[in-house]
Amino acid sequence: METALTKLVGVRHPVVQTGMGWVAGPRLVSATANAGALGILASATMTATELRRAVREVKSRTGAPFGVNLRADAADARERVRIIVDEGVRVASFALAPSRELIAELKDAGVVVIPSIGARRHAEKVAAWGADAVIVQGGEGGGHTGDVATTVLLPQVVDAVDIPVIAAGGFHDGRGLVAALAYGAAGVAMGTRFLLTSDSTVPDPVKAKYLEATVKDVTVTTAVDGLPHRMLRTDLVTALESAGRVRALTHAIRRASAFRKISGLTWAQLVRDGLATKHGKNLTWSQTLLAANTPMLLRASMVEGRTDLAVMASGQVAGVIEDLPSCEELVTRVMDEAARVLAALPSAQRIPFPSSGVDDP
Structure with a gap:
């Protein structure tokens, strides 16, 4: 399935695995990349030295494109940008809007810049500054989130910017991908669904809590x-x-x-x-x-597997996820289901839409 996202970053499928702290490490990112989706390495919980080591480990596991998620407000943000550039990472994503200068520095080096945003005005701002695409997370998404549902926020942003929009918050299957495409998105980003895979290093007792939810x-x-x-x-x-x-x-x-x-x-x-x-x-x-x-x-x-005194960030979709497929199985399932859903949609030529009468002769 070719979309503006797949063409922009060079992946086979319009699916993104988000950069979740302590979760999106080399194993999960490389498994996602090998499955044909875009894996994003979470760097906020790493030192700069650990980030370089992690990037090189991903590169040793896959030749497919992947990304690194950065904190734009980190004191060593520019050092991390240099690591991304030096190591030839394809995509830089941001949890907070990067500055115009940081975007320009990355783009000049050929890195695709994809900030995550939670409001239309934020999307308009980073688009004006030169971002290549945006990930739009609605209120259903895990972690820090807003109160506007994806079904309301997504079309707002699609209408407001002329760069590819990736939908996040509430997605876990092929039906969701088709729905996002219908709204005008170029793909979907999923966090909780990738956390709950066999390639995720999250301890089994914690995964069990998510599956029980x-x-x-x-x-x-x-x-x-x-x-x-x-x-x-x-x-x-x-x-x-x-x-x-x-x-x-x-x-x-x-x-x-x-x-x-x-x-x-x-x-x-x-x-x-x-x-x-x-x-x-x-x-x-x-x-x-x-x-x-x-x-x-x-x-x-x-990391430690504590299910009592810990924070377990989660999208609302945790309540409908019931298994732990590999990343390969998950991406294949999503794409196969999307193809079936698309094929089952009635043809526009066969739908007898009633005329409004406005333009009737």
Whole structure:
């Protein structure tokens, strides 16, 4: 299936595996790439040295195009951009809008720039700055999310920009791909669906929690870091929602200390990251610290396998996913189902649309 996305990045199928922290590592990304979709390596939870090592591991596992997800506001963002350019990575994606200068630097080096956005105005801004495409995530998507449904946000963005739009938030199968194409998208991006594959390194007990979840077990809360965050409801979420300020601050400091040791950040850098998140938002200090070390909360589940005191970011589609296929099986299934759905659609020539009478002779 050829679309503006497949032509832009050189993959066989218009499917993207999103850059999920602690999840989208070399194994998942290379398996996705070998399946003909676009795998995106998550770098926010890596040091620059680890990122270069991870990129080289992906390259040793596949010759297909792949991407790297960056934090545009990271202190070492330009160093990471140089790694992407030096290593010949095809795509750079961003969770936050990159600057005009950063986009230009990447494009001058031949890198395709695809920011993720959650509002029409953000898409218009990055398109004006030269982004090659955008990933549009509706409120059904996992992690930090907005409150506008994909079915409303997607057509808004498609109408607003003249670059390829990739739909995210609520997609997991071939029917969703066909629906996204009907809205005018060039493909779909999926996070939770790729997390729940046999190629994902997420521990089995955590995968089991996702598979057990119903759509009502996936909640949006501001208790973790003060921002709307879609995740599975866990003991941690319930505790934070009911905790007083002192208890929440104590918990945040303990988690921040652990993340600081793993990440190599200083307390000053950790607080700076938290304040950057706090800017323009009415966050408590405990939420500010939690915002800075949310990666640690994710690591507890996605790496350590903690299902009790951890954050498990999740799209709402977790409630309808029931198996763990390989990436190859998943992508093949999505594309085969999309082909069947397209073939089953009634031909426009055979549909007896009633005339409005406006243009009748």
